[in-house]
Amino acid sequence: MHDLTPSHLSLDELDAWLEGALAPDRQAHIETCFECRTLTRAERVLVRRLDVMEHLSPSPGFADRVMAEVAIPDPFALRSAGRLWARITASRRTMALAASIIAVVGLSMGGSIWWSVSHHETLVSLESWVQTQAGSWFWVGLRGIVSNLLEHPWYDPVRQLLGTPGRIALVSAVNMMVYIGGVLLMKRLLASPGPRVAHAHS
Numbered sequence: 001m002h003d004l005t006p007s008h009l010s011l012d013e014l015d016a017w018l019e020g021a022l023a024p025d026r027q028a029h030i031e032t033c034f035e036c037r038t039l040t041r042a043e044r045v046l047v048r049r050l051d052v053m054e055h056l057s058p059s060p061g062f063a064d065r066v067m068a069e070v071a072i073p074d075p076f077a078l079r080s081a082g083r084l085w086a087r088i089t090a091s092r093r094t095m096a097l098a099a100s101i102i103a104v105v106g107l108s109m110g111g112s113i114w115w116s117v118s119h120h121e122t123l124v125s126l127e128s129w130v131q132t133q134a135g136s137w138f139w140v141g142l143r144g145i146v147s148n149l150l151e152h153p154w155y156d157p158v159r160q161l162l163g164t165p166g167r168i169a170l171v172s173a174v175n176m177m178v179y180i181g182g183v184l185l186m187k188r189l190l191a192s193p194g195p196r197v198a199h200a201h202s
Contacts, residue, residue: 009036
């Protein structure tokens with residue numbers, strides 16, 4: 001079973017109606033459909049209003065003036081590279097100096113790569129020595145920090161206070177209560193005040 005109720009005009013059909021090229025059966029649909037008839041009338045009024053409006057055209061050279069105002073300057077990196085290249089190619093002396101620098105840097109990098117490849121075992125042993133030294137320095141520093149803490153006068157009272165599991169649990173519970181109370185107080189302070197109700201005076 002097919003739906004025998006004709007559908008409303010599509011946008012393409014509306015354009016075709018404005019151009020006078022709508023199919024006859026769809027033209028008959030406009031006469032019998034209130035929504036499509038209202039739509040076509042409103043569209044015709046809109047097109048007529050647009051036709052009577054003054055058409056503005058830009059003056060000659062308008063696009064060139066706009067592009068001149070929005071012209072983007074060259075990036076700083078490109079300007080710097082251009083100036084550097086101009087200085088390098090200014091004379092034979094500067095070109096020879098630049099070539100010497102490039103050669104020295106290239107030979108240094110190539111020699112470093114060659115030495116690293118040919119002395120792999122030396123690099124591994126050096127890395128192991130560095131890791132060992134770093135580990136020993138870390139433990140020496142940690143022992144120094146612990147020794148300084150043990151020498152403070154407040155260490156013994158704190159140690160006596162936390163000497164038993166029951167005291168540790170009590171201190172933890174007190175800290176948790178203080179933390180929760182601080183969170184609730186902060187939430188209370190940050191809460192937005194409710195709307196004030198104006199009371200009528202008798």
